[in-house]
Structure formats: C-alpha cells, structure tokens
Amino acid sequence: MEWSCGLLTPFLLALLVLFMVRKFFGRKGNLPPGPRPLPILGNLLQLQSREIHKVLLKLSKTYGPIYTLHMGPKPTVVLCGFQAVKEALVDNGDKFSGRAEFPIVDLTSKGYGIAFSNGERWKELRRFSLSTLRNFGMGKRSIEERIQEEIQYLLELFQETKGSLLSPTFFIRRSISNVICSILFGRRFEYTDQKLQTLLDLVAENVRRLDNIWVQLYNFIPSILNYFPGPHHKLAENYQAQLEYAEAIVREHENMLDPSSPQDYIDAFLIRMQQERNNPHSQFNLSNLLTSALDIFFAGQETTSGTLGYGLLILMKYPSIKEKVQAEIKNVIGRTRRPCLTDRVKMPYTEAVIHEIMRFVDFLPLGVPHAVTEGTVFRGYALPKGTIIVPVLHSVLYDPTVFKSPYEFDPEHFLDQNGLFKKCEGFMAFSAGKRACPGEGLARMELYLYLTSILQKFEICSDIPPEDIDLSPEYSGIGKMAPTFQMRLISLDTQDSFTQSPQR
Template sequence: MGLTPRKQKELPPGPAPWPFLGNLFQKDVLPVCNSYLKLVKKYGPVFTVWVGPKPTVVLCGYEVVKDALLGHAEEFGGRPDIPLKIPGTSGQGFGNSDEKKWRELRRFTLSTLRDFGMGKRRMSDRVQEEALCLVEEIAARQGQPFDPRSIITSAVSNVICSVVFGSRFDYKDKVFLEQIPRVTDRISFLRSFLGVVYFALPKIMNYLPGRHKKVIAEGQKMYTFIRERVKSHMESLDPQNPRDFIDCFLIKLEKDQSHNEVIFSHEDLVVTVLGLFVAGTGTTSQALLYSLLAMAKFPHIQAKVQQEIAEVVGTHRPPSMEDRMKMPFTNAVVHEIQRYEKSSTETFPRAMTRDTEFRGHTIPKGTSVIPLFTSLHFDPLRWETPEEFNPGHFLDEKGEFTKKDAFMPFSAGKRSCPGEALAKMELFLFFSTLLQNFTFQMNGAAEEKELLSLNVDFLNKNTYPPIQAIKRPL
C-alpha cells in the first residue's frame, strides 16, 4: 500500500511481520478466524496483521464492530481492489472506486430488485415453487447417498436467475450446470489459505501455476455466459415491458444517454449481473448445505424442527413466509446455522476512506479492515454457549424467537449485503420445505467428525460428505 514509516507506526499493534511476506506463514496468525482469541488477549480488540506486504486492521467484538460499521460508517465504508477479477473488468460494477457511481449503482440495484419482488410475496411464491422442484429432484435419489452440492446450488441459483435473467434453468441444462462449479470453486478459493496468499501477492502468483489460474479462467467463462445473455436481451428488448433486471438496466442506459447523463456502461451491466449471480448463488447455497450437515449431525434438533413443521404447516402444503412467526424453533435453527458457520474473511475486507482516529489508534486512509464477524458470533459475553450448536440462543424463556444484536451474518452499515432480504427468505423456505419432506442422515467417516470440522472441509477444501435424504411419509 506504500505507507510511510510514520504511518506504519500509527497502526494498531500486532504480531511482527516478516519482510514482504508479513504474517502469511507465521503460526497462529492467519486465518484470523482461528487465532483471534490469542491475538485479542495480547494486542486488544483492534490489531494489525500483515497479509503479505499489506497491513490489515482486524476489529473484534460486538462493541468494536458496531462502533466501526454503524458509528463510523463512512470512514469504514470503502472497499480495496480485489485482485481476483476477470481481466478487463477493473473499475466496473460494484468493484469501482468512484463513490458517486457506487452509490447510484447500489441504489438502482436495490430499487430494481425490490420492483421484481425481493422481500415480497411474489418472490416468496417463486422460492416455494423452486423448493418443490428441488424436493422432486432429491426424491428421485430414493434415499441413496449422494452429493447434494450441485442440485442445492442450482436451486438457489435459479431464484436469482429468475430475477436477473427473467427465467429459471432446468437442473439438467448443460450450459447452466457448467456455471455452478465455477461459482462454488471461486468462493471456496477465496475462503482458502491459498486465496489469502493470492490476495496478498497477486502479481507474483500470476507468474506461478496453481489453482488460481483455473479460477481466473473459469471466471472468464462465467463472464462470457453473462455477456451472451445481455446481448440476447438487447436484441429482444421492449422498453415498455421490462422482463428482468437486465432489461431495466438496459432501459436506464438508453435514458441516461438521451439525457447526456452517462454514469454506467454496458460493461457495468455485465459485471454487476455477474456479481449478483455469484453472490446470489454461492453464499446462500453454502448456508443451506451447511444446514443439512447440521441436521444430520443433530437428529434430535432435526426431529424437533419436523415436529414444529407438522404442527404449524401440516403435510398438504409447503411452508410459507407467513408461517415463520408461528415457527420460532425452526427460525431459531436457521439463525443458529448462520451464527455457527466460521469462515475466513481476509479476502473480503473493507477499506478506510480517510485517516481515522478509532479506539485510541490511527488507521490511515486506504488501509484494509476486517470486521471479524466470527468474533461476534462466538463471543461468550453475547451467547450462553458460543462453542455449542444451540438454537436456544435465539429463543427467550417462553420459547419465542428473539433477535440478537451480535448476530451479523450479512454485515452492517454502508457495505451490508444488498441481498439480505432475499437470502433470509430462501434459507427459511428451502430449509423448512426440505425438512418437511426428508430426514437427512450421514454415513461413514463423516459421522465421527464435529460439525465445525465438516464445515472447514466444505469451505476450505471444497469437500462434502455423501448424505442420505430419507423421504418422510406425508
């Protein structure tokens, strides 16, 4: 980043870095989601780690993260350049550094997604329909062990596809199926230690062979997939009857050009759609897959969820969003699944927009910052049994669902996830519909592993144990 020696001295304290490599290969530093307790004890809740030659300030604990993201939203609201980009797309879409352009793009995207039902009843109906398609596909496995990643990810992806492209894809569509592993591999790479190394040393890594080469090449193919669909929309566009997000963006481009107010380009459209496709496919499907592991590991919790579904919904219709308020235990389980999911965040940092005095430290403009949400979700001051999978964290003494301030799976403040409402809807409806229809079980060596260990294998190594879906009598 090119900090002067004086600026470096002003940074919060942290483990001494090696020249050039920083703390990359030092024991008990990275990933910080595994080492933060030791680092907080030694340096306090605001400390610096060096990801290669770049300093990164880590924020731990609810009060500190809340103060940064909500109390100093503008100062902590930047985003550093993410090196794992499609060649030629730098500065396009949500990755641009122009504050005015970024704000306008976020506003337009949220407004358009809401117009197409995000967070509303018709989107709920759309998710329900997809959940039933997923049930039918899983039932065809007839209780045999199978890898659910492709089919679960396809179902979740179809929801965002219906908004962005105007239609869903068949689970056997060859072109669509080619995109699914590209999305999951990309997210898995970013969350792996190799992803952290690439993020720290991209110029050097680009000269070396390795997994990053494949991820970049596959990203280019996803970009081509999106670009072809944008071109098809341009050829069939009816400005009076927009079908989806792409149509709305194209209409805006035409209007802006006629008024000489050009803010966005066609490349912004392609890159924005690519971002929505990856984000809307990857993170929600990973949480849903994690939920199946959790239910297979804790059959007593699975049985209690199924009992609540039977009492509130019955067997003759799928669960709806209106049922959620009457299903506090199921809702609590969905929240606990998100709380209990530890993940590395070194490759998804924020950046300081100006020199800032914060909690007794000076953080220079441009410095990468990691609000460590794992430190909130496993904080013993905020949760009764943070190291245990316990849906009771989200239930009061009467068994009613209760919100927790320290629960931030979608971040907070200026850079909070724009798809939060849709993700919440998908997680509840897919999860409850699957448990209404199936009981999930694990076999073999996976049965002996802890849930967090299975999650680490899933996120970092991109491995998932075969799982059985036993059809329940309806």
C-alpha cells in the first residue's frame, strides 16, 4: 500500500500541473496562434528586452500580423502592421475601444479618470474633457495666445545663455508643462517652483518604473506580491503623492469657485460635480477629477516635451532639412512677427517635418493596451470579451507598405509630388479610433508654435559633427525618449522684437 501511494503521489501532482497549465493557458475562444507559453510565466521570458517592440515584430514574421502571447497566464493578442491595426482600432473601433485591466492600475489610479477607465465612466469623462478643453481654447485663439506667451519666457531664457552649451530638456519640460497647467489649473509656474518640479520628477520616475520586472510580475500575481516590498509599492506611493498635489490645487479652486465664470478645467469639473451632487451614479466626483487631471497632465506634457526635444536633436543631425524649415519661416512669417497658427497652412515643408519627427520618434511604440468590449470575431478568430489587445504602433509608423523609407528621417513621407503637405492614414502617433489621444490637437499646436519660434530666432547647433550625432533613443518604461544631449542656441538677431501679427 505504501508503494502504491508512492507512485500515486507524483501522478496526482502531474495531473495537478496539467490542470493548472490548461486552466491558465487553455485557449479561450479561438485565439490566434503564437509561441508556446511556459507554465505561470507564459511568454514573459521572451519579452525581457528594453526594446520589446522589436521582439514583437520578430515574432510577427513567424506568426503573422495577428498572434497570441501570454503575459503570465493572461492571453494577449498582438496586432502588427498598418492593415491589422487599422482594421481593429478604426474599422471596428467600438469593439476594440476597451482599456485592458491590469492589477497595477488598481494599485494606482484604481480605474478612475480617462486613460484606464472603461464603459460609461470612460465615455462620460472623455466627452466632458474634450468639450471642456475646446471651451478653454484647444484649437482656438485663447490657447494659442497662452502657448505664445509661454514660448516667450522660454526664448528669453535661451537668449540669456548667449550661445553657451546647455541641455535643453529641463527648460522644455518646464515650459510645456506650463501650457497644460494653464488649462488645468488656470496658472503657470516659475521654472524654480519646487513643488511642480517634484510632480514632474514623480511622473518621470513612475514612467521608468513601469518596465521593472517586479511591476510586470505584479500584474500576474498581485495577491502574492502585495506582501513583498518592491518597486511596485513605490509606484503606488509616487502616484499617491501626485494625487495629493492635484487635490491641494482642487481645494484652492473650491474656495474661489465662481460657477458663472469657470477659469479652467478644474473649475468646470467642480461645477459639474455640484450640478450632479444628487445623482448617486454620477461619474463627476473627486476621484475622477484628480485622476483625469493627472491623465491630461501626463498626456499634455511628457509626450510633447519629449518629442520636441528629440526633434531639435534630429534637426541638428540633418542641417539641410533644418535650413529648409528656416527658409520657409523666413518667407512666410519673416524675422520679427511671431509665428501663429494661421501660418501653418502656408508652410507645407515645416508641417511635413513636424509629422516626420512624430513618426520617427515613435514615442509610445506599443501604444496603450486595449481590450475588446464584447465577444468579437476578428479575421476568423474568436476573441472573448475582455481579451487584451496590443496594437504595436511602431509597426504602423514604420510600415514599409505605407512609408517608402521608414527607417530614414524623410519629410517627403508627408509631401505630394507638388511639394504640398499630404495626410497619411498610417500616421498613428496619437493612436487611432475611439481611444486616440484626446490631446492630439493641443500637441500639434504646441509642436508647430514651439519649433517655428525657436528656429525663427536661433541657430541650433551641436559641438558634435552632424554625422556623429547618435539618435539612438533611451528607453524609459513604456516609452522612448531622446538620448541626453547638449546644444547651443545662437541668436540670429538679438534686436528682433516679438510683435503681434496685424492679420491675426
């Protein structure tokens, strides 16, 4: 009997392991094929790279433009290439408009706000935020004037450097953060403001922490890792500090609120909270206000400042392209009048360069994971409700069927045969479909006004020969950023004054 039990025990253990593997990795629905997962870990070991998008692209060469990976026990469908991503996010936008749910989100934003919410909460908050941002000037003259005012502070600071070598990243981040602060909080901050700098540091630190192995593992075994110290807890602590910063500003607004004259996004949200205070199902509450404000702050600051900094480095690498932009600025705007948005339609080459910067920089190569909102048949595969979808935006922005030379920086990608700016359906720097970035309009305005204003007044140059400038990005969590670099800004005419356009 003892001998029989000795044989039976490993047999039962084997059955248990087989049951767990089938439970975790047995196909739900009819998912696309993909690499074989390991028990518990899934395909995580295959993704241990600072350039995950390259790993995903390599796998697509074996399994095709749509395949399944297991992020731990969770099946994840990966989409590669323009056609697959467009078919999902644009042609089937409603079905692919969900946001993937991860335990790390429960640890931080808890599903509040715009970026990681779903269902009616997401629909209401996104609709309100888009409307409110438009009312406070997104796409209108008022926000243009705010951007121009903030640019003036930056240009004066650059003027004071007198052509000395500097790292522009800090100044660009502070300047662009002030634009979004004016919309959200109704005020700008001095570059020396330590509280705002702390907020910026917390945001940057959390972005870097997102690719930490402990944070990744937390998404798959949160019930265990909750009891262990590690970076996942620091992520939550940092996010809580960001919430406290935002709440302090909200309390100030509550004390000065004039319902008849909202001054910024927070005022508008507080007024809506008052209007719906008797609605028990209202999404307009303090938690959604704080998280939505942080979502907009991140989207309106981190990506735009990173893209602008990277763009300056790229133009130093390619001085002939920079000179063509400066020539167009001189011909259309001149040297004394400050650039304005009405000039943009007359500057096709500059517009093409800005779009090529965004395409080439590829700030979020993986995008943000989606989820299907209902059981969906996609290209013959049955995707159950809630299936995580990773649309690899890098594979769209670098798709050779869309862009003739995707790995080269070439503004011709956005110019037609007559030299006029042309839109490109494969330009998905802001994602696409229902979950496209709500701050796209603001980001386009800022990049145009900042870049033309800087190049109008300064010659940008590096002490490194153009051919030796390295454009290889630094990877920071889920995104990319420009490598650390230094530059000189040589004033083209210190006597120029900034005057308002008489044709505005």
